[in-house]
Amino acid sequence: MTTVGEVTRAALRSRRSELYRLAGWSLAEALPAMLAGLLTARAVDDGFLAGRPVAGLLWLGLLALAVLVGAVGTNRTFALLGDVVEPFRDDLLHRVVTGALTGAAGGRGDDAAVARLTHQVEMVRDTYAGLLMVVRGFLFTAAAALVGLVSLAAPVALLVAVPMLVGLGLFVAALPAMIARQRQYVLADEELGRVAVTAVTGHRDVTVSGAQDRVTGWVGAHVDAQARVERRLATMAVTRGLTLAVGGWVPVPVVLLATPWLVRQGLGPGAVLGALVYVVSGVQPALHTLVQGVAAGGLRFAVTLDRLLRASVPARPATTAARVPLPTPGTTAPALSLRGVTFRYGPHADPVLDGFGLDVPVGDHLVIVGASGIGKSTLAGLVAGVLRPQAGTVHLGGVRVADATPAELAGRRVLIPQEAYVFTGTVRENLTYLRPDLPDETITRAATRLGLAGLLARLGGHDATLCPADLSAGERQQLALLRAWLSPASLVILDEATCHLDPATEARWEEAFADRPGTLVVIAHRISSALRARRVLLLDGHTALVDSHAGLLARSAAYRDLVGYGEPAQVRSSPTRGRSAPLPAAYARRSSP
Known part of the structure; x- marks a missing residue:
């Protein structure tokens, strides 16, 4: 079976150029996170505390300029997101429709295909986009903040990095339980969709036989089961809170408690303030976004995509017969x-x-x-x-x-x-998609021979755009x-x-x-x-x-x-x-x- 990892890696590899551009603009977006603490420290220590307010304002002006560059980067990253996500969605739709049609043609109806097509594909598309932005944002923002801390004071970077890594470790350890509960939720949702379709399509028989209460109870039991699974999934918020507390908030008191020692090491008040700026405006938001994004969207993405791949990719028909070779020229095989x-x-x-x-x-x-x-x-x-x-x-x-x-x-x-x-497209595209290399002269000769030259002229020629409704x-x-x-x-x-x-x-x-x-x-x-x-x-x-x-x-x-x-x-x-x-x-x- 094709795995979630294989499909995701293939989708990313197929959009390398878009990802490279996304990374470039992400660097611009992360510029404020990298410079915020350093410029704040310079504004305080070399400006306001040194009795040079103009210099302090100039340092803050540089920070404002970095924020503008970051805003442009954010705008461009969202503009590029569709180029990466939409082809992935199109591939999923093709898988679901192909699997459903193949099963129906073979006499295997699948009511759950409706839920996969209308709900699960869109869920995967949305969570894929969110996950891409979340992971990208964490990597660039956290890295920029740590680079800024190292440039400010290496000991401070160590004080911040250790609890952040511990918090991430707690989150990673809890992921298997989160995935299991998310899978239960997806399966319960799909089963509820199947039951609802069965109940609705058979409503006439239900009414005639007087089984309304029985069917209502049957559907209601599946609704209750889905609600129980969703409540269990909500309890995983405790793990997310612990991760954020350890990785995002513990660095703040750690830096404050270490302030006397840092001052003795030659760090000024502005540098300590800059370190706190890195933690509060860089590390904390990045970690919070990552944990919430992976816990909410990442789990749904992995479990739902796994379900789609298992249910929607048509298996190759099993056959013990040898493949019939193409007939050679001169044979008399029937058409x-x-x-x-x-x-x-x-x-x-x-x-x-x-x-x-x-x-x-x-x-x-x-x-x-x-x-x-x-x-x-x-x-x-x-x-x-x-x-x-x-x-x-x-x-x-x-x-x-x-x-x-x-x-x-x-x-x-x-x-x-x-x-x-x-379909909506040019006349040429409509006539030649079964044979794309066909020259215009051949099309014109065929249309003339078949009495369609007037129709093509009325439509505007080979390059005219067709609207089927017209x-x-x-x-x-x-x-x-x-x-x-x-x-x-x-x-x-x-x-x-x-x-x-x-x-x-x-x-x-x-x-x-x-x-x-x-x-x-x-x-x-x-x-x-x-x-x-x-x-x-x-x-x-x-x-x-x-x-x-x-x-x-x-x-x-x-x-x-x-x-x-x-x-x-x-x-x-x-x-x-x-x-x-x-x-x-x-x-x-x-x-x-």
């Missing part, structure tokens, strides 16, 4: 092959596909038809690798989809769903279709991707993709798509029939009903070149898309 595929939405749902098999040769034009909700889009998702079957295998050009990397899949198939995806559904679909045309994939899957276009435009697009080198699979929005196909796959809830349009008219009453024909007398002599694969009766009853 698409399904063998014994079974898929259901959830472990207790009826199967959408049960032992399903299909071969689509290279260069084929296959249209999939069937009643609404029969499983056409599910089949498209399985072919594209968006969904994973519970049994059986799916191959694209001889490559097993379950074993292929995202880059391999992107190079072999492109799926355009019913709701076309267009485009019609049909415009978004045509941009997505052009993107698919320009992609390197040899298999194109159109899942009702032309539903917002008129029939003539739809026919033009399907004919264009049929002429494009490669293989075309169309989830039909209109039955007219079947008239343009080489083969038609009919899903009718009991059998899966593959044949030509004329062949299905002769063989299948369900297909004739879809087309709107009556008895097939006019096509009774048509050849039947397909095959059928039996499906369970439950297949006709499922309600998932």
